[in-house]
Amino acid sequence: MTGFKLAMREELERRYGELRRQSILMANQALRMPNTRLTLVDGASYEAFRRWENSPNRLVDWDWPTSWMSWKMNYPKRFECATWKGNRLIGFAMGRPTYQATGLRLDYIEKSPEASEPHLDLTYLALYAYATLLGATHVKIMNPINKDVRDYYEQKGFKYDLKSNSCIRRIV
Template sequence: MREELEQRYNKLRLDALNSANQVLDDPNIRLKLVDSGTYAAFKQWDKQPDRIKDWNWPSALQEWKLKFPKRFEAAAWKNNKLAGLSLGRPTYAGTGLRLDYIEKAPVTDIRLVETMLVALTAYGVLLGANHLKIMHPVNTTVRDYYVSFGFTYLRGQDCCIRRL
């Protein structure tokens, strides 16, 4: 049963990423599922001093793969270099899709949030979600940046929300 769930939602994740790739304006940017090549590329910027957060993506994703078969995962590549990673999952009630982690490579000019929102929206629609959440903005500047995309900040939940 677990394997069937993983396969079913992996297909939906791929469909969402393929849809997002068709919509993106820059042909040099590709969204893909996270794989061993992603982990190898991540090591290139893992310990960069410019990183805001020190998330261990390989460990986090392995844990999420076990816990959340419906998870959202995406790696953004620009000119064949890893430019960003994101990870999320459906809300507990199953009515929304949340983005829990997003990180841009220390040296890249990709507009990562905009890029990932295209894929997150596509996946949310496939899941039947009625809203998106971006959880725990790292600071007020980042929070305000999310708000500029039509999200509303909910202080009590420390998240930004937008209806689909």
């Protein structure tokens, strides 16, 4: 990577890192669940993830730590969120702005197999806050894992779009 590209990437990381921090702060201020919080993804998140990564009840087998390093390098404008209840990790989410920058996509979301908390609802607080800070007009959840999950997103106010295989919700 040339020095110019590296400097530009570092500037984007700094600028959007601040927006990510603001969105997490805004989401935490809106939380209505005691002892629950949202954070940016960090080493503590991965350490907590190790407790459930090999659970036979996991619906997906994403390798969050490995995927995260690649995601972090390739998408300085990314969305990220870890959801906690006390010291227990509820789940992760990662996304990025759409190519036209009119929306914010949620590419990966996973809830701990042992968690009963409403992970999507909690993540959505941060997703909505970040999308608003970016000036996005919609959020979309990419590639729902199955019909039951897609139906769940639709119950939460998303509309399924067959063409993009995503569930879209307008920001008002």
